[in-house]
Amino acid sequence: MTQTTTLNRQVQLAARPVGTPTAADFHLATTAVPVAGPGQLLLRTVYLSLDPYMRGRMSDAASYAASVAIGATMVGATVCRVQSSQHAGFAVGDWVLAYTGWQDYALSDGTGLTKLDPGLARPSYALGVLGMPGFTAYMGLLDIGAPKAGETVVVAAATGAVGSVVGQIAKLKGCRVVGIAGGADKCRSAVQELGFDACIDHHNPDLAALLAAACPKGIDVYFENVGGKVFDAVLPLLNTAARVPVCGLIAQYNATALPEGPDRSPLLMRTLLTKRIRMQGFIIFDDYGHRYPEFAKDMSQWLANGQIKFREDIVNGLENAPQAFIGLLEGKNFGKLIVRVAND
Amino acid sequence: MTQTTTLNRQVQLAARPVGTPTAADFHLATTAVPVAGPGQLLLRTVYLSLDPYMRGRMSDAASYAASVAIGATMVGATVCRVQSSQHAGFAVGDWVLAYTGWQDYALSDGTGLTKLDPGLARPSYALGVLGMPGFTAYMGLLDIGAPKAGETVVVAAATGAVGSVVGQIAKLKGCRVVGIAGGADKCRSAVQELGFDACIDHHNPDLAALLAAACPKGIDVYFENVGGKVFDAVLPLLNTAARVPVCGLIAQYNATALPEGPDRSPLLMRTLLTKRIRMQGFIIFDDYGHRYPEFAKDMSQWLANGQIKFREDIVNGLENAPQAFIGLLEGKNFGKLIVRVAND
Structure with a gap:
């Protein structure tokens, strides 16, 4: 089933997942394509970004952004073409970065849209290395992590949209970079394609020992994307005055209860205290929205120079978004996960 | 038993405590008073500071400073008089801030000594409001906590050496200040003498509800001195972008094992992430030693103006130091705990 000009497919939240989301938590609905009124434009989705934070939106637990209501269309960033326009600022065919969610079409009054350079080689990069994930990697690493040349930086989800960029920027800053990823292929790619110094497979039961061996001088910056057993392996290796930007905790997003005891939060706090860790x-966007221009300038340059590489994992068809998203939470993607909603 | 000119009493570490220290973990030894050689001076202890961090020194767990060896004299900051001198920089009778530990006399070559103004009204203040605890309060609150006028600052151990200063500085900066302390007398003092807006008794079984009621706009800065159940009450009240300087964790210093489960460290990390907490x-001294002058200038001014008050809890006699220290870990002191080792 492909995108048409007459129907608007929407992936709606059918039920709040208990633990790991399943196909039954999503519902593919079909409605009429809306019509742009005065001052409005109609957007046609070409690319939809799938990101771990969406798991939080499926839940009704309090978080930093509102939940998706049951029966509502799943939220998400998109790269769209303007399909029709009654808005003076946008013409038919314009590429825009939008937040129209898991659907084919959406109306907009132009608020929150970012026009993309029509000459962009890959418009989908606006959802990845030049968008939220890349910006997240850049600010989290450079502003909170503040790596210095010669320091050891560890990043989990090392071939993911954020982790792959974190590690490559850290290499540009002269650090020793150790990735953690799921599986031999991803680890090989982190070292051979992305230039990391080492990458450890978190499926290996000797994760803690392997990580310690890969970090002979300890860890100065740990960019936290995952939590769980990876963080457990990292904690004892953190150096005095280490910095830990907390960007994501994908290992615990599907948890339905806290892990069994003992309660290790006192150990975590003691480590922060005695090692003076931040x-x-x-x-x-809440913390760093005002600093987007400096990121865009640096990253465009690095991409143009071939200093940063970026891998996309593209899934075809909106109807495949739920399964792709479920796989994302299990680490099945290899690179930034994007749904190609329509050929263009 | 009082200080003499012929014997050097030393409180030595007799055994590593298991859980709460007991009198048997200390040993009061008597040795000869050492004699200053060329380039040396002999220091006579007048005041000895007792501080929670000393519990860590009694343990052989890895920490930020070395353990005291079994049989060695307990470490600690002291205010001393120069008793004899063969050092050109020091004269008999000079007041100095030193780190000579739990004993009557010690030799020095001058390294690490700070001469005190002979006109100081209270030389013991060099161990408290004008020393490490006051400096800790000042930098932890202002540099990491970064409170803004109108924000809510919560500080535990609210009448202690650090907490009392944290709260008063936060008041000077225009914040709402809520203390947490052990017992009605301390809470009354925090409000009536120190000027806090409220103070909650942590013995009250409704601690969490009382703290929530005292912080109707949530908590923007939590200055962590204690951990344990106080932190549990604070965590759900932390606001978006809150700051938590971790200065001490006295509630867990005597613990022999982690608390029972569930493991709440994922909850802590999730809260840091979703609320963007630092x-x-x-x-x-490791982090901020270079900024001592700005602290000394501000604090001297505040004391001179009566804008900061400071309470000392003075115990007489070196032989009473162990019991006083055990009480400190149980919250029995009321104000900065100081041992007057000798009359002067």
Whole structure:
């Protein structure tokens, strides 16, 4: 089933997942394509970004952004073409970065849209290395992590949209970079394609020992994307005055209860105290929206120079978005996960 | 038993405590008073500071500073008089801030000594409001906590050496200040003498509800001195973008094992992430030694103006130091705990 000009397919939230989301938590609905009124434009989705934070939107637990209501269309960033326009600022065929969610079409009054350069080689990069994930990697690493040349930086989800950029920027800054990823293929790619110094497979039961061996001088910056057993392996290796930007905790997003005891939060706090560690959560546009231009300038340059590489994992068809998203939470993607909603 | 000119009493570490220290973990030894050689001076202890961090020195767990060896004299900051001198920089009778530990006499070559103004009204203040605890309060609150006028600052151990200063500085900066302390007398003092807006008794079983009621706009800065159930009450009240300087964790210093489960460290990390919280441990002289002058200038001014008050809890006699220290870990002191080792 492909995109048409007459129907608007929407992936709606059918039920709040208990633990791991399943196909039954999503519902593919079909409605009429809306019509742009005065001052409005109609957007046609070409690319939809799938990101771990969406798991939080499926839940009704309090978080930094509102939940998706049951029966509502799943939210998400998109790269769209303007399909029709009654808005003076946008013409038919314009590429825009939008937040129209898991659907084919959406109306807009132009608020929150970013026009994309029509000469962009890959418009989908606006959802990845030049968009939220890349910006997240850049600010989290450079502003909170503040790596210095010669320091050791560890990043989990090392071939993911954020982790792959974190590690490559850290290499540009002269650090030793150790990735953690799921599987031999991803680890090989992190070292051979992305230039990391080492990458450890978190499926290996000797994760803690392997990580320690890969970090002979300890860890100065740990960019936290995952939590869980990876963080457990990292914690004892953190150096005095280490920095831990907390960007994501994908290993615990599907959890339905806290892990069994003992309660290790006192151990975590003691480690922060005795090693003088800074641990800081951040939400990229809330904390750093005003610094987007410096990121865009640096990253465009690095991409143009071939200093940063970026891999996309593209899934075809909106109807495949739920399964792709479920796989994302299990680490099945290899690179930035994007749904190609329509050929263009 | 009082200080003499012929014997050097030393409180030595007799055994590593298991859980709460007991009198048997200390040993009061008597040795000869050492004699200053060329380039040396002999220091006579007048005041000895007792501080929670000393519990860590009694343990052989890895920490930010070395353990005291079994049989060695307990470490600690002291205010001393120069008793004899063969050092050109020091004269008999000079007051100095030193780190000579729990004993009557010690030799020095001058390294690490700070001469005190002979006109100081209270030389013991060099161990408190004008020394490490005051400096800790100042930098932890202002540099990591970064409170803004109108924000809510919560500080535990609210009448202690650090907490009392944290709260008063926060008041000077225009914040709402809520203390947490053990017992009605301390809470009354925090409000009536120190000027806090409210103070909650942590013995009250409704601690969490009382703290929530005292912080109707949530908590923007939590200055962490204690951990344990106080932190549990604070965590759900932390606001978006809150700051948590981690200065001490006295509630867990005597613990022999982690608390029972569930493991709440994922909850802590999730809260840091979704609320974009900065949590940071610090060790005052390691992190901020270079900024002592700005502290000394501000604090001297505030004391001279009566804008900061400081209470000392003075125990007489070196032989009473162990019991006083055990009480400190149980919250029995009321104000900065100081041992008057000798009359002067």
